[in-house]
Amino acid sequence: MKIKSRVIKYGDDINTDVIFPGRYLEIIDPNEMAEHAMEDIDTHFLEKVKNAKIIVAGKNFGCGSSREQAATCLKYAGMSAVIAKSFARIFFRNAVNQGLLVIECKNADKIEEGNEIEIDTEEGEIKILDSGEILKVKPLPHFLTKIIDAGGLMEFIKMRGENEI
């Protein structure tokens, strides 16, 4: 999979409550969830998404609640991938299950707000197109990429068409 886009950048410990505030948890329609994505940390997020489909962040992205709306709202807001120095574990699982590409990259700092980058998941590379620099990343385990490729756990299970994971 290759994804090319400009990036939106955030810092460390971006938690689930600022990605998708608790007051909206009663929403179960994903398009409606998207309307509140990142609302408590970046009121311009939905405008920025028009030109940038990749989030780049620091350590512990998605810490806090188990709410999968945090991953769902980003996907339905138009995000193609989240790159972070590290992810909180439940968010990471939820993102994979929602079919949102998540990439751990220790050198995420090297990517700057507004940079255009290209992710190549097969090569395990992120290329910063502005500078030409290439960042190596650890590829996801094969069975996780299969879930993401299917578009999420739901589609994956339906595709498998059998009563097991």
Place this chain on the structure above:
Amino acid sequence: MTLAEEILSEKSGMKVEAGDIVEATVDKAMSHDNAALVIKKFEEIGLPLKIPEKIVIILDHRVPANTIKTAENHKIIREFVKKNGIKNFYDINHGICHQVMIEKGHAQEGMLIVGTDSHTTSYGALNAFSTGIGATEMASVWATGKIWLKVPKTYRIEVNGNLPEMVFAKDIILHIIGHLKSDGANYKACEFHGIVKKMSLADKITIANMSMEMGAKTAFFGGGDGIYEKNFEFDISELSPQIACPHTVDNVKNIEDVEGKEINQAVLGSCTNGRIEDLRVSAKILKGRKVKKSVRFLIFPASMKIYRQALEEGLIKIFVDSGGVVMNPGCGCCLGAHEGILAENEIAITSTNRNFRGRMGSKNSEIYLASPATVTASAIEGKIADPRKFS
């Protein structure tokens, strides 16, 4: 073997070690109000319900319903439960999911429990392997009875010393989180040893519950003789009451460095600190005193069983006489969804578990996390206060 390896070996039917990815059989699958989202996902999968007897649904996040949308979600859940013969359903008159899971015996030692709530780690107090998952994954568990898990590496955390007066389990775990930081135990199982192993069930629940705030996948007390990735040792003999300052749980300070800050709201309760032991500590400090007029003191017993016990012990009268507001058991206030929302520039001290920006209301409000004793002392003084002056 570590306890994590022992339990996941049993649940996957093969001998496993840290780092292995296993497909394990789930013993209990817990959801709360977000069961409405799980149901939506489950119906999209279109497979039959494989484990109706293992499903537990407890309404607690927005109870009673605060909006039409929430009311509709609750209705979807009640209808699904009835249609599918799910016996372990607890409507709004029972309490907070983690407390109810333990009170009703759904969580037990050695079980593998998943829940659509991050504080599912609470059942580590009973030495269950318990962890939080999302709604889609829960739908898959409902359909298959299984989940894939990476067997976590384990941190051994030993706590020694004599607990000083007015210092509690909450202070210990805040102290540990302050050292390990918000991602310090990410993906790890935490085994707690030393004095915390001998603490009450209530104290262990507080510690296991808050382990999530340093990223832990699951928590245990005591345990095997396995290979630990890291060892930590804490001596708490000289520990001051601890307080987590805005806006991260690992921003932990001694009470001496924070006391004197004026507050608007004090909250006692939640899955972290709403048990009878917590209410007793608070009522003992409050007895014969008044909550400062400028403070709204909200008390949320963690379950109706605890509420009833507090009634019988006369604690509720003490709360009400002092000017506190006793609420029904629930989570709403802790996550800013319901009951007790903060306005712009307001400051709360709370016995709950997260102080993220905007969690309890306005994104320009502030949340300080502390023990029930510190919360109560602060409610009386109208500012963040050291509970030791009430001992």
